[in-house]
Amino acid sequence: MIGRRTAGRALRRLGARPKLPGPWIVTEEEPPDCTPLEEFRLFAILGAWMEGDVVEANVKNAMLQGCERVFLVDNDSSDDTVAAALDAGAELADVFSTDEYDETLRLDIMNRVVHEASVGDGAEHIWWLWLDADEFPHGPAGLTVRQHLERLDRRFRIVGARYFNHYPDRSPAYRSGFHPLDFQPLCEEHRLRTCRELHRKHPLQRFDRNGSPIVCGRGFHAAESDERPLREPAAPIFLHHFPYREEQLTRRRLDLLCRADASGSTRARDGDDASEGILLRYRTLDAVYAGDWDAVAENRLAGDFGPEHPIPWEQAVAPEDVDAARWYPTEASLRTGAPESPRSAAE
DSSP: OOOOOOOTHHHHHHOOOOSSSSOEEEEEOTTOOOOOOOOOEEEEEEEEESOOTTTOOOOOOHTTTOEEEEEEEEESSSHHHHHHHHHOEEHHHHHOOOOOOOOOHHHHHHHHHHHHEEEEOSEEEEEEEEEEEEEEEOOOOTOHHHHHHHTTTOOOEEEEEEEEOOOOSSSOEEESSSSSGTOEEEEEEEEESSSTTTEEEEEEEEEESSHHHHHHGGGGGGGGEESSSSEEEEEEEEEEEEEOSHHHHHHHHHHHHHOOOOOSSOSSSSOOGHHHHHHHHHHHHHHHHHHHHHHHHHTTSSSEEESSOEEEEESSGGGHHHHHHSSSSSHHHHHHOBBBBBBOOOO
Protein backbone atom coordinates (compact mmCIF):
# COMPACT_ATOMS: atom_id res chain seq x y z
CA MET A 1 0.00 0.00 0.00
CA ILE A 2 1.30 3.46 -0.86
CA GLY A 3 2.27 5.24 2.36
CA ARG A 4 -0.19 7.70 3.86
CA ARG A 5 0.99 11.28 4.03
CA THR A 6 -0.58 14.67 4.37
CA ALA A 7 -3.08 14.65 1.53
CA GLY A 8 -1.93 16.35 -1.61
CA ARG A 9 1.43 17.61 -0.29
CA ALA A 10 3.40 16.69 -3.39
CA LEU A 11 0.62 17.68 -5.78
CA ARG A 12 0.14 21.04 -4.10
CA ARG A 13 3.83 21.72 -4.74
CA LEU A 14 3.31 20.73 -8.35
CA GLY A 15 0.15 22.79 -8.58
CA ALA A 16 1.39 25.91 -6.77
CA ARG A 17 1.34 28.11 -9.82
CA PRO A 18 -0.92 30.82 -11.23
CA LYS A 19 -3.61 29.86 -13.72
CA LEU A 20 -2.39 30.11 -17.28
CA PRO A 21 -4.26 31.93 -20.04
CA GLY A 22 -6.09 30.29 -22.91
CA PRO A 23 -8.18 27.13 -23.10
CA TRP A 24 -7.15 24.21 -20.93
CA ILE A 25 -7.96 21.71 -23.70
CA VAL A 26 -8.42 21.59 -27.48
CA THR A 27 -10.13 18.82 -29.41
CA GLU A 28 -8.48 17.60 -32.60
CA GLU A 29 -9.13 14.93 -35.20
CA GLU A 30 -6.57 12.19 -35.60
CA PRO A 31 -3.77 13.44 -37.92
CA PRO A 32 -3.28 11.60 -41.22
CA ASP A 33 0.30 10.78 -40.16
CA CYS A 34 -0.78 9.34 -36.80
CA THR A 35 2.15 8.16 -34.67
CA PRO A 36 0.96 6.11 -31.68
CA LEU A 37 3.13 5.44 -28.67
CA GLU A 38 5.13 2.25 -29.03
CA GLU A 39 4.76 1.40 -25.34
CA PHE A 40 2.67 2.60 -22.43
CA ARG A 41 1.04 1.25 -19.30
CA LEU A 42 -2.60 1.67 -18.31
CA PHE A 43 -3.57 1.99 -14.64
CA ALA A 44 -6.84 2.94 -12.96
CA ILE A 45 -7.36 5.17 -9.93
CA LEU A 46 -10.64 4.35 -8.19
CA GLY A 47 -12.43 6.41 -5.55
CA ALA A 48 -15.06 4.70 -3.38
CA TRP A 49 -17.28 5.06 -0.32
CA MET A 50 -19.75 2.39 0.81
CA GLU A 51 -19.99 0.64 -2.58
CA GLY A 52 -19.44 -3.00 -1.70
CA ASP A 53 -22.25 -4.10 -4.00
CA VAL A 54 -20.68 -2.76 -7.20
CA VAL A 55 -16.94 -2.27 -6.64
CA GLU A 56 -16.01 -5.87 -7.55
CA ALA A 57 -17.61 -5.44 -10.96
CA ASN A 58 -15.96 -2.04 -11.37
CA VAL A 59 -12.49 -3.48 -10.79
CA LYS A 60 -13.11 -6.44 -13.09
CA ASN A 61 -14.39 -4.15 -15.81
CA ALA A 62 -11.35 -1.87 -15.50
CA MET A 63 -9.04 -4.86 -15.88
CA LEU A 64 -11.05 -6.18 -18.81
CA GLN A 65 -10.62 -2.77 -20.43
CA GLY A 66 -6.85 -3.22 -20.24
CA CYS A 67 -5.88 -1.77 -16.85
CA GLU A 68 -2.86 -3.58 -15.43
CA ARG A 69 -3.33 -2.19 -11.91
CA VAL A 70 -6.29 -0.63 -10.10
CA PHE A 71 -5.44 1.64 -7.16
CA LEU A 72 -8.26 2.05 -4.62
CA VAL A 73 -8.67 5.22 -2.55
CA ASP A 74 -11.40 4.58 0.00
CA ASN A 75 -13.17 7.14 2.18
CA ASP A 76 -13.17 4.81 5.22
CA SER A 77 -16.09 2.64 4.11
CA SER A 78 -17.67 0.66 6.96
CA ASP A 79 -19.09 -1.99 4.61
CA ASP A 80 -17.15 -4.55 2.57
CA THR A 81 -16.03 -2.11 -0.17
CA VAL A 82 -12.31 -2.56 0.47
CA ALA A 83 -12.47 -6.35 0.83
CA ALA A 84 -14.55 -6.72 -2.34
CA ALA A 85 -12.21 -4.49 -4.34
CA LEU A 86 -9.10 -6.31 -3.15
CA ASP A 87 -10.66 -9.71 -3.84
CA ALA A 88 -11.28 -8.53 -7.42
CA GLY A 89 -7.61 -7.58 -7.85
CA ALA A 90 -7.39 -3.94 -6.77
CA GLU A 91 -4.59 -2.54 -4.60
CA LEU A 92 -5.39 -0.43 -1.54
CA ALA A 93 -3.56 2.84 -2.11
CA ASP A 94 -5.05 4.92 0.71
CA VAL A 95 -7.89 5.13 3.23
CA PHE A 96 -8.96 8.47 4.63
CA SER A 97 -11.69 9.44 7.08
CA THR A 98 -13.93 12.52 6.98
CA ASP A 99 -17.14 13.63 8.67
CA GLU A 100 -18.32 15.27 5.45
CA TYR A 101 -17.98 14.51 1.76
CA ASP A 102 -14.80 16.39 0.83
CA GLU A 103 -14.13 16.38 -2.91
CA THR A 104 -11.06 18.62 -2.61
CA LEU A 105 -9.39 16.27 -0.13
CA ARG A 106 -10.40 13.22 -2.17
CA LEU A 107 -8.82 14.64 -5.34
CA ASP A 108 -5.70 15.74 -3.47
CA ILE A 109 -5.21 12.16 -2.27
CA MET A 110 -6.00 10.57 -5.64
CA ASN A 111 -3.67 12.96 -7.46
CA ARG A 112 -0.93 12.20 -4.95
CA VAL A 113 -1.40 8.44 -5.45
CA VAL A 114 -1.20 8.86 -9.23
CA HIS A 115 1.93 11.00 -8.96
CA GLU A 116 3.77 8.69 -6.58
CA ALA A 117 2.80 5.50 -8.42
CA SER A 118 3.81 7.02 -11.77
CA VAL A 119 7.18 8.26 -10.57
CA GLY A 120 7.87 4.97 -8.80
CA ASP A 121 6.90 2.74 -11.72
CA GLY A 122 9.69 3.66 -14.08
CA ALA A 123 7.59 3.64 -17.27
CA GLU A 124 7.97 6.54 -19.69
CA HIS A 125 4.22 6.79 -20.31
CA ILE A 126 1.30 5.75 -18.12
CA TRP A 127 -2.32 6.34 -19.04
CA TRP A 128 -4.50 6.75 -15.95
CA LEU A 129 -8.22 5.93 -15.96
CA TRP A 130 -10.01 7.97 -13.27
CA LEU A 131 -13.12 6.25 -11.92
CA ASP A 132 -15.78 6.38 -9.25
CA ALA A 133 -16.96 2.98 -8.08
CA ASP A 134 -20.26 3.22 -9.97
CA GLU A 135 -18.69 4.14 -13.34
CA PHE A 136 -18.04 1.62 -16.12
CA PRO A 137 -16.03 2.70 -19.19
CA HIS A 138 -15.40 1.06 -22.54
CA GLY A 139 -13.90 2.09 -25.86
CA PRO A 140 -15.71 2.94 -29.10
CA ALA A 141 -16.57 0.48 -31.87
CA GLY A 142 -16.26 -2.58 -29.66
CA LEU A 143 -12.71 -1.72 -28.57
CA THR A 144 -11.42 -1.86 -25.03
CA VAL A 145 -10.07 1.34 -23.53
CA ARG A 146 -6.51 0.11 -24.05
CA GLN A 147 -7.14 -0.80 -27.68
CA HIS A 148 -8.52 2.69 -28.25
CA LEU A 149 -5.44 4.27 -26.66
CA GLU A 150 -3.11 2.11 -28.76
CA ARG A 151 -4.48 3.79 -31.90
CA LEU A 152 -4.13 7.39 -30.72
CA ASP A 153 -1.46 9.77 -31.90
CA ARG A 154 1.12 10.47 -29.22
CA ARG A 155 0.18 14.16 -29.11
CA PHE A 156 -2.99 13.32 -27.17
CA ARG A 157 -2.54 13.24 -23.38
CA ILE A 158 -6.17 13.38 -22.32
CA VAL A 159 -9.33 11.67 -23.57
CA GLY A 160 -12.91 12.72 -22.95
CA ALA A 161 -15.93 10.50 -22.40
CA ARG A 162 -19.51 10.49 -23.53
CA TYR A 163 -21.25 10.14 -20.19
CA PHE A 164 -24.49 8.22 -19.68
CA ASN A 165 -26.52 8.20 -16.50
CA HIS A 166 -28.49 4.96 -16.14
CA TYR A 167 -31.81 4.27 -14.43
CA PRO A 168 -33.53 1.13 -13.12
CA ASP A 169 -36.78 0.21 -14.85
CA ARG A 170 -37.13 -3.47 -13.92
CA SER A 171 -36.41 -5.99 -11.20
CA PRO A 172 -33.82 -6.76 -10.02
CA ALA A 173 -32.20 -3.36 -10.49
CA TYR A 174 -28.77 -4.93 -10.08
CA ARG A 175 -26.96 -8.06 -8.92
CA SER A 176 -23.41 -7.87 -7.58
CA GLY A 177 -20.65 -9.26 -9.74
CA PHE A 178 -22.25 -8.40 -13.07
CA HIS A 179 -21.99 -5.42 -15.39
CA PRO A 180 -24.84 -3.07 -14.43
CA LEU A 181 -25.58 -2.50 -18.11
CA ASP A 182 -27.16 -5.97 -18.17
CA PHE A 183 -29.76 -4.69 -15.71
CA GLN A 184 -30.12 -0.99 -16.57
CA PRO A 185 -30.05 -0.26 -20.30
CA LEU A 186 -32.23 2.83 -19.78
CA CYS A 187 -30.09 5.97 -19.87
CA GLU A 188 -29.75 9.65 -20.65
CA GLU A 189 -26.60 11.38 -21.87
CA HIS A 190 -25.08 14.13 -19.73
CA ARG A 191 -22.95 16.73 -21.47
CA LEU A 192 -20.93 19.64 -20.10
CA ARG A 193 -19.19 22.56 -21.77
CA THR A 194 -15.71 21.58 -20.61
CA CYS A 195 -14.52 21.03 -24.18
CA ARG A 196 -15.70 21.46 -27.76
CA GLU A 197 -17.30 18.01 -27.83
CA LEU A 198 -19.21 18.59 -24.56
CA HIS A 199 -17.55 15.67 -22.80
CA ARG A 200 -18.81 15.75 -19.23
CA LYS A 201 -15.70 14.02 -17.93
CA HIS A 202 -12.11 13.55 -19.07
CA PRO A 203 -11.20 10.37 -17.23
CA LEU A 204 -8.13 9.35 -19.25
CA GLN A 205 -5.00 11.37 -18.48
CA ARG A 206 -1.42 10.44 -19.42
CA PHE A 207 1.66 10.72 -17.25
CA ASP A 208 4.80 11.40 -19.31
CA ARG A 209 8.07 11.10 -17.43
CA ASN A 210 9.56 13.95 -19.43
CA GLY A 211 6.35 15.94 -19.74
CA SER A 212 4.50 18.43 -17.56
CA PRO A 213 2.38 16.79 -14.84
CA ILE A 214 -1.37 16.68 -15.31
CA VAL A 215 -3.40 17.32 -12.16
CA CYS A 216 -6.96 16.02 -12.31
CA GLY A 217 -9.70 18.42 -11.24
CA ARG A 218 -12.83 17.93 -9.15
CA GLY A 219 -15.21 15.35 -10.52
CA PHE A 220 -12.70 14.35 -13.23
CA HIS A 221 -14.28 17.00 -15.45
CA ALA A 222 -11.12 18.93 -16.30
CA ALA A 223 -7.42 19.04 -15.46
CA GLU A 224 -4.53 21.45 -15.03
CA SER A 225 -1.07 21.30 -16.56
CA ASP A 226 1.74 23.61 -17.63
CA GLU A 227 1.28 21.97 -21.01
CA ARG A 228 -1.53 24.19 -22.18
CA PRO A 229 -3.66 23.48 -23.99
CA LEU A 230 -3.83 19.74 -23.52
CA ARG A 231 -4.97 17.93 -26.65
CA GLU A 232 -7.74 15.36 -26.76
CA PRO A 233 -8.94 13.30 -29.73
CA ALA A 234 -12.40 13.95 -31.10
CA ALA A 235 -13.17 10.24 -30.63
CA PRO A 236 -14.19 9.67 -26.98
CA ILE A 237 -14.60 6.62 -24.81
CA PHE A 238 -17.99 5.79 -23.26
CA LEU A 239 -18.66 6.03 -19.54
CA HIS A 240 -21.73 4.48 -17.91
CA HIS A 241 -22.85 5.75 -14.51
CA PHE A 242 -25.06 3.59 -12.25
CA PRO A 243 -25.93 5.51 -9.06
CA TYR A 244 -29.31 3.74 -8.56
CA ARG A 245 -28.89 0.05 -7.86
CA GLU A 246 -30.83 -2.26 -5.51
CA GLU A 247 -33.44 0.08 -4.05
CA GLN A 248 -33.09 -0.50 -0.32
CA LEU A 249 -29.30 -0.47 -0.46
CA THR A 250 -29.33 2.74 -2.53
CA ARG A 251 -31.72 4.38 -0.08
CA ARG A 252 -29.55 3.42 2.90
CA ARG A 253 -26.42 4.78 1.26
CA LEU A 254 -28.04 8.08 0.31
CA ASP A 255 -29.57 8.38 3.79
CA LEU A 256 -26.05 8.21 5.22
CA LEU A 257 -24.94 10.93 2.81
CA CYS A 258 -27.91 13.27 2.90
CA ARG A 259 -30.06 12.77 6.01
CA ALA A 260 -29.28 15.23 8.82
CA ASP A 261 -27.82 13.83 12.05
CA ALA A 262 -28.76 14.92 15.59
CA SER A 263 -26.77 18.12 15.17
CA GLY A 264 -28.45 18.94 11.86
CA SER A 265 -25.33 18.20 9.82
CA THR A 266 -25.24 16.14 6.63
CA ARG A 267 -22.31 14.36 5.04
CA ALA A 268 -23.16 15.83 1.62
CA ARG A 269 -23.25 19.58 2.14
CA ASP A 270 -25.87 21.78 0.55
CA GLY A 271 -24.21 24.52 -1.51
CA ASP A 272 -21.14 22.41 -2.31
CA ASP A 273 -20.88 21.86 -6.06
CA ALA A 274 -19.39 18.38 -5.61
CA SER A 275 -22.41 17.34 -3.50
CA GLU A 276 -24.96 18.72 -5.96
CA GLY A 277 -25.44 15.43 -7.79
CA ILE A 278 -25.64 13.43 -4.55
CA LEU A 279 -28.35 15.66 -3.11
CA LEU A 280 -30.26 15.59 -6.40
CA ARG A 281 -30.27 11.79 -6.38
CA TYR A 282 -31.64 11.85 -2.84
CA ARG A 283 -34.45 14.23 -3.79
CA THR A 284 -35.49 12.18 -6.80
CA LEU A 285 -35.24 8.66 -5.32
CA ASP A 286 -38.98 8.10 -5.22
CA ALA A 287 -39.41 9.40 -8.76
CA VAL A 288 -36.61 7.21 -10.11
CA TYR A 289 -37.86 3.96 -8.61
CA ALA A 290 -41.43 4.83 -9.67
CA GLY A 291 -40.30 5.54 -13.25
CA ASP A 292 -41.62 9.12 -13.05
CA TRP A 293 -39.31 10.52 -15.70
CA ASP A 294 -41.05 13.91 -15.81
CA ALA A 295 -40.12 14.49 -12.17
CA VAL A 296 -36.59 13.24 -12.78
CA ALA A 297 -36.17 15.61 -15.74
CA GLU A 298 -37.21 18.57 -13.59
CA ASN A 299 -34.27 17.96 -11.24
CA ARG A 300 -31.35 17.54 -13.59
CA LEU A 301 -27.77 18.58 -13.00
CA ALA A 302 -26.39 21.62 -14.76
CA GLY A 303 -25.35 20.94 -18.33
CA ASP A 304 -26.74 19.74 -21.64
CA PHE A 305 -28.76 16.56 -22.02
CA GLY A 306 -30.05 14.14 -24.60
CA PRO A 307 -33.74 13.23 -24.85
CA GLU A 308 -36.07 14.54 -22.15
CA HIS A 309 -36.76 11.00 -20.92
CA PRO A 310 -34.33 8.08 -20.63
CA ILE A 311 -34.05 5.79 -23.64
CA PRO A 312 -32.49 2.32 -24.12
CA TRP A 313 -28.73 2.41 -24.48
CA GLU A 314 -28.93 0.82 -27.91
CA GLN A 315 -30.85 3.86 -29.16
CA ALA A 316 -28.45 6.40 -27.64
CA VAL A 317 -25.36 5.62 -29.75
CA ALA A 318 -24.34 4.36 -33.16
CA PRO A 319 -24.75 0.58 -33.66
CA GLU A 320 -21.00 0.03 -33.76
CA ASP A 321 -20.62 1.56 -30.27
CA VAL A 322 -23.29 -0.49 -28.48
CA ASP A 323 -21.22 -3.50 -27.47
CA ALA A 324 -19.20 -3.46 -24.26
CA ALA A 325 -17.14 -6.46 -23.20
CA ARG A 326 -18.08 -8.63 -20.21
CA TRP A 327 -15.84 -10.72 -17.98
CA TYR A 328 -18.44 -13.53 -18.02
CA PRO A 329 -20.72 -15.10 -20.63
CA THR A 330 -23.63 -12.74 -21.19
CA GLU A 331 -26.05 -15.62 -20.70
CA ALA A 332 -24.81 -15.94 -17.11
CA SER A 333 -26.73 -12.91 -15.92
CA LEU A 334 -29.96 -14.34 -17.25
CA ARG A 335 -29.39 -17.66 -15.51
CA THR A 336 -28.94 -15.89 -12.16
CA GLY A 337 -32.07 -13.79 -12.31
CA ALA A 338 -31.19 -10.79 -14.43
CA PRO A 339 -33.81 -8.21 -15.29
CA GLU A 340 -37.37 -8.98 -16.16
CA SER A 341 -40.72 -7.19 -16.14
CA PRO A 342 -39.73 -3.63 -17.09
CA ARG A 343 -41.92 -1.08 -15.35
CA SER A 344 -42.09 1.10 -18.43
CA ALA A 345 -41.00 1.01 -22.05
CA ALA A 346 -39.26 4.00 -23.58
CA GLU A 347 -41.17 5.56 -26.44
